Amino acid sequence: MRSKSTFLMFSLLTPSALCFSFPQTSDITASISNIFNRSGGTKCPAIWTTISLDLTKSFLANGQCTDLARAAIRYAFHDAGTFSLKLPFTAPAAGGADGSLLLNPTEISRPENNGLQDYNKFIGDKFTLYKPQGVGAADLIYFAGNHAVVTCPGGPSVKTVIGRTDSSTASPTGVMPPGFGPGSDHDSLLKLFVDKGFSAEDLAALVGAHSTSKNIAETAIPVGASQDSTPGVWDVKFYAETYNPPQGVVRFDSDIALSNKSTAVGKKFAGFVDGQGKWTGKFADAMYRLSVLGVPSGTAKNFVECTDALPKAVSVKRDIRGAAINARAV
Numbered sequence: 001m002r003s004k005s006t007f008l009m010f011s012l013l014t015p016s017a018l019c020f021s022f023p024q025t026s027d028i029t030a031s032i033s034n035i036f037n038r039s040g041g042t043k044c045p046a047i048w049t050t051i052s053l054d055l056t057k058s059f060l061a062n063g064q065c066t067d068l069a070r071a072a073i074r075y076a077f078h079d080a081g082t083f084s085l086k087l088p089f090t091a092p093a094a095g096g097a098d099g100s101l102l103l104n105p106t107e108i109s110r111p112e113n114n115g116l117q118d119y120n121k122f123i124g125d126k127f128t129l130y131k132p133q134g135v136g137a138a139d140l141i142y143f144a145g146n147h148a149v150v151t152c153p154g155g156p157s158v159k160t161v162i163g164r165t166d167s168s169t170a171s172p173t174g175v176m177p178p179g180f181g182p183g184s185d186h187d188s189l190l191k192l193f194v195d196k197g198f199s200a201e202d203l204a205a206l207v208g209a210h211s212t213s214k215n216i217a218e219t220a221i222p223v224g225a226s227q228d229s230t231p232g233v234w235d236v237k238f239y240a241e242t243y244n245p246p247q248g249v250v251r252f253d254s255d256i257a258l259s260n261k262s263t264a265v266g267k268k269f270a271g272f273v274d275g276q277g278k279w280t281g282k283f284a285d286a287m288y289r290l291s292v293l294g295v296p297s298g299t300a301k302n303f304v305e306c307t308d309a310l311p312k313a314v315s316v317k318r319d320i321r322g323a324a325i326n327a328r329a330v
């Protein structure tokens with residue numbers, strides 16, 4: 001429905017021509033998506049397009065994704081990740097994708113959320129701004145996380161849905177993975193993720209988010225050090241560089257453990273080295289499931305799809321060629 005040539009044609013138009021032509025195309029896109037009814041028969045509310053443009057201002061700089069963008073990705077994981085199938089279900093999402101990281105002030109103070117405080121303020125201000133227009137905290141957290149992923153050059157467009165019920169009840173403790181020390185070994189980490197409903201391959205794909213990571217608050221390693229040599233880009237260098245870190249790249253003990261080729265996760269981890277297409281596909285699938293973690297499937301199937309409100313994906317190759325040399329440094 002949106003052919004490559006149509007897209008190219010639009011990119012060649014002048015801004016004023018774009019304004020003139022675009023509404024027609026989006027109307028067509030909307031009616032096609034209603035025929036397929038993939039969003040439960042409801043159109044994505046227009047406010048998400050406004051939010052998307054707003055977030056781009058903070059998530060994209062010099063053709064790369066920013067510190068706020070990487071924090072947005074981690075923040076989405078830290079809101080949803082506090083879910084375990086081993087714990088009793090409590091509505092709406094058993095501590096999973098429920099917005100409680102933003103809505104319950106005790107959660108951001110937990111040690112595992114160190115480094116996320118600036119983003120907590122940023123996204124809290126956005127929530128205050130957009131809440132009067134019907135925007136939920138949990139929806140905003142996953143929309144922003146997926147926006148950040150696709151804003152990093154090379155990042156996939158993760159299926160993005162709206163409709164979650166928020167909760168300000170503090171999520172369970174003791175179910176987030178440590179990067180260092182006890183519990184940062186392969187078997188403990190895999191068990192933790194299996195208890196959230198993820199496979200070894202899901203875990204190997206999800207930690208690839210460290211492609212865009214910098215250490216903010218861990219004291220075991222230098223502050224500001226990145227986990228691959230191109231933290232502004234969504235590429236697979238993280239996988240190769242966890243085996244052979246170049247100067248300036250500092251690894252988490254958890255990532256070293258998960259890369260061990262004689263383990264279940266490590267076999268999948270090794271399979272993503274030089275596998276950009278394979279990785280982004282597996283990541284996008286797992287990240288969508290993360291974004292509805294704990295939400296009963298009967299509820300999630302009625303959520304409205306807003307993927308089209310995200311920015312369009314940008315090729316990683318094009319960007320690296322175009323990037324300034326200093327943009328590639330730590």
Ligand code: HEM
Binds near residue numbers: 067
């Ligand atoms: C075994 C699982 C995981 C462990 C042990 C882990 C651990 C860590 C640690 C220790 C940091 C540095 C925190 C700091 O700045 O102080 C970090 C950062 C980060 N993590 Fe993870 N993580 C895991 C999984 C994930 C997943 C599933 C995602 C997202 C899908 C993710 C996304 C990120 C991002 C984007 C950052 C960088 C944040 C920033 O630069 O501000 N991580 N992680």
Ligand SMILES: *[C@@H]1O[C@H](CO)[C@@H](O)[C@H](O)[C@H]1NC(C)=O
Binds near residue numbers: 040
């Ligand atoms: C589209 O989804 C809505 C809500 O789930 C449903 O009521 C409606 O019957 C569906 N329409 C079609 C054509 O399947």
Ligand SMILES: *[C@@H]1O[C@H](CO)[C@@H](O)[C@H](O)[C@H]1NC(C)=O
Binds near residue numbers: 260261262263
């Ligand atoms: C890798 O995992 C295997 C199997 O669990 C283990 O025996 C070995 O010690 C690990 N290697 C390293 C370097 O940790």
